[in-house]
Amino acid sequence: MLKAQIGKIVVIAIVLLIIGVAVGYFILKPVTTPTPTVAKKVEVAVLFDVGGRGDLSFNDMAWLGAERASKELGVEVSFLTPKSLADMKPLLEQLSKSKKYDLLVLVGFLWTTPLNETADKFPDQKFALIDATTGIVRPNEVDILFREQECASLIGVIASGMAYELGGNTIAALAGMDIPPLWKFHIGYLFGAKYFEAKTGKKVNFLWVYTGTFTDPATGKQYTMQLLEQGAKGVYGLAGATHLGTFEAVKAWETERGEKVSAIGQDASQEWIDPYHIPLSGAKRVDVAVYTAIEMVVKGTWKEGIITLGLKEGGVGIWDLDGVRWFAEQAAEAGRLAEGLTPDKAVEIVKGLREKYIKSYVWDLVNELKKMIVEGKIAFKTPMTHDEYVKIIEELKKGNLDAALAKGSVS
Numbered sequence: 001m002l003k004a005q006i007g008k009i010v011v012i013a014i015v016l017l018i019i020g021v022a023v024g025y026f027i028l029k030p031v032t033t034p035t036p037t038v039a040k041k042v043e044v045a046v047l048f049d050v051g052g053r054g055d056l057s058f059n060d061m062a063w064l065g066a067e068r069a070s071k072e073l074g075v076e077v078s079f080l081t082p083k084s085l086a087d088m089k090p091l092l093e094q095l096s097k098s099k100k101y102d103l104l105v106l107v108g109f110l111w112t113t114p115l116n117e118t119a120d121k122f123p124d125q126k127f128a129l130i131d132a133t134t135g136i137v138r139p140n141e142v143d144i145l146f147r148e149q150e151c152a153s154l155i156g157v158i159a160s161g162m163a164y165e166l167g168g169n170t171i172a173a174l175a176g177m178d179i180p181p182l183w184k185f186h187i188g189y190l191f192g193a194k195y196f197e198a199k200t201g202k203k204v205n206f207l208w209v210y211t212g213t214f215t216d217p218a219t220g221k222q223y224t225m226q227l228l229e230q231g232a233k234g235v236y237g238l239a240g241a242t243h244l245g246t247f248e249a250v251k252a253w254e255t256e257r258g259e260k261v262s263a264i265g266q267d268a269s270q271e272w273i274d275p276y277h278i279p280l281s282g283a284k285r286v287d288v289a290v291y292t293a294i295e296m297v298v299k300g301t302w303k304e305g306i307i308t309l310g311l312k313e314g315g316v317g318i319w320d321l322d323g324v325r326w327f328a329e330q331a332a333e334a335g336r337l338a339e340g341l342t343p344d345k346a347v348e349i350v351k352g353l354r355e356k357y358i359k360s361y362v363w364d365l366v367n368e369l370k371k372m373i374v375e376g377k378i379a380f381k382t383p384m385t386h387d388e389y390v391k392i393i394e395e396l397k398k399g400n401l402d403a404a405l406a407k408g409s410v411s
Contacts, residue, residue: 156192220245
């Protein structure tokens with residue numbers, strides 16, 4: 001009996017000893033904290049066209065989008081400007097060889113050929129081409145385009161309403177070259193005019209002219225004067241630097257003839273150039289395109305091929321007064337605002353013009369049309385050939401609005 005009790009005591013002692021040793025090991029064992037893995041920041045290079053920063057248009061908007069990505073997505077961004085057209089391909093190859101950047105963002109159609117000659121040599125380098133396409137689908141390339149018809153259709157409605165407030169019923173557009181992006185603007189702008197006509201019963205005369213150039217303000221002024229002679233009350237500028245001549249023409253028309261006419265800007269907010277005669281601008285949001293491309297890399301949602309941005313994505317639209325102010329501020333910093341004009345004053349003048357010449361029923365039509373587009377109830381066709389483009393325009397002129405639509409109906 002005694003031996004059994006002694007045996008039990010020995011077993012218990014051994015068990016307690018083992019437990020004590022184990023507890024002591026875990027208590028006394030040095031605690032090692034795993035070294036945290038520091039995620040590498042995504043690095044992006046934005047390559048402007050040869051104009052660089054300060055153009056108050058595409059390049060400045062690209063900068064804005066990249067700066068937003070830097071703040072919101074935590075990426076490191078570098079900005080580079082080629083010295084000339086000839087420098088574009090060597091610069092692109094140099095950056096690709098460096099393997100430093102997770103994404104190279106190329107701003108504008110001038111990068112199309114350099115990219116086509118470079119992308120296949122560097123399959124591990126991602127490229128984003130903004131507002132242009134190489135026409136080739138590559139795993140390492142995304143081309144971000146815009147659905148210009150959506151923006152232009154809203155402008156068409158507004159221009160038509162303004163024409164009546166200015167004492168006429170004719171609207172016009174001064175376009176650059178006869179190329180696919182302008183086909184889409186033409187379709188959208190005419191659609192908006194015919195939509196206004198169908199909804200209000202007010203006849204709208206429509207004028208459209210191609211100047212054949214994006215770089216000649218003198219030609220733009222000459223053509224605009226001809227459009228005004230034909231009764232245009234508003235002229236939509238779709239010709240890059242050429243339509244700067246449009247802005248000169250509408251101002252000269254009022255000065256010389258005492259008759260108020262207006263111009264409409266496009267892409268960047270251009271109201272600051274002459275807020276007394278430019279009440280609004282269509283928006284092509286290059287900043288949104290740049291941010292979208294960077295976001296795909298950061299979030300691992302990369303998608304090669306063509307992406308289009310429209311009203312739903314905030315890629316196109318009409319610049320609000322905050323946008324007008326931002327561009328006026330950039331112009332002021334660059335010393336390009338007219339003497340005696342401040343950003344606040346520019347916004348005040350534009351706001352007054354909009355209130356005077358764009359009536360509430362017009363905004364109602366704009367919002368109605370915008371809602372249908374954003375909700376996907378209607379979608380515009382994108383013509384693949386010049387013949388298809390011409391046929392759509394011919395049908396629109398007859399009042400057949402559905403001819404411009406790939407989806408839905410407004411009949």
